[in-house]
Amino acid sequence: MGKFRYGLGLIIGTISAMILIFLFEMVNMKLYPLPAVYTLNDMMDDSKVKQVMALMPTAAFVSVILIYAIGSYFGGLIGTVISGRDKNWPSIVIGIILFGSGLWDAIRFAQPIWFMAGCLACIPFAWYGYYCIRK
DSSP states (O other), X not given: OHXXXXXXXXXXXXXXXXXXXXXXXXXXXXXXXXXXXXXXXXXXXXXXXXXXXXXSOHHHHHHHXXXXXXXXXXXXXXXXXXXXXXXXXXXXXXXXXXHHHHHHHHHHTTOOHHHHHXXXXXXXXXXXXXXXXXX
């Protein structure tokens, strides 16, 4: 039962973090809308996404890093509760998965190097989610 619980905590923690990140990013798109010449359909074309990223303000990137940090924290917290609160590795793996996801997008869409480094925040924030709720 223990391995199942750890796996379930890992899966549900990761999914819940990704859902939270998605919801916050939708709010972020209202705060930092796409330039008028681009539509949401343009976001399916990687070359157009790279053009849009070059036009976005620095604050938009900072807010995305904060969104990933918040999502990582809650993903680590949820993963820890489900896995039984005794091991920290599910939260760390959640942080690594979210870091990889953020890094993949950052590389794919040619985002700034400092943004890629900022994606590392996922790991300690996910661990902090464990730390706040551990036994």
